[in-house]
Amino acid sequence: MEKSTVAIVKGERGHEPVFKALDLVDYKSCLSGYKRALIKVNFITTKTWDEGATTDPMVVEAIIMKLKDLPLEIFVVESDATMTNADKAYVATGMKEMCERNGVKFLNLRYQKDKVKIPIPNGETLGSITVPRIVMESAVISAAKMKTHMATKVTLGMKNMFGLLPDKFKGKFHMNGISKVVVDINTVIKPALTVIDGFVAMEGKGPTDGTPVKMDLIIAGKDVVATDATAARVMGFDPHEISHIRTAAQKGLGNIDNIEIVGSKLEDVKRVFKRSK
16 A cells, blocks of 8 residues: 555644645545535534534634635534534534534534445444435545544544444444444545544543643544544554554555654654543
């Protein structure tokens, strides 16, 4: 597999670091041929971006501004989680105000009627997943949050894709082993682009009850495995010890080691995050 490029951009919260990261990874090339882009945000809770829990509307707005040059219909998407109503989070996080200001619609995937069943070849634990048809017919941009996670150690671009499943009660997937489920989803739905919001990250009891950490970072790439592996290293983790990242790399879904980092140096931005107990 050829080398993957991942951008690390250090900068105060604003549009510019996101613009720079997207340009460094040549974001236009991975979106060509698509008519629609879904920006998948993390609304696991109604807590706001500054608490390190949900995707920062500033990051999503910068992505939208970049996509406006392209012939794409843009949606911001999420689905309800067991504990969270995505529509309530959409309002509480400030995402609604930002989307309305930019003329972009929000879709709660739970309510999309037209669904397709996707078989998973050589699945880790699932034989298939059922997702809204719009997901399979669009470029998905994983606009993830940089956080620790009690079950998966970290939640970044790959784990964020779990929220594309329209089921409200996601606990049944946790029974299968959440790391395996995350690999299975990313086997059949690969994000075209991953943008990790590290303006304010979360350490400790992630993904909802940890401590905010001001990192002033954006990490972006076309290869979600490489992007997550890089973000994990920034957080002081060895990605080989994170089951879903390691397994995805073993399955050829992306690079865990063969990575060219552009922008800031990893050593200059690394901070060892407190683990999620």
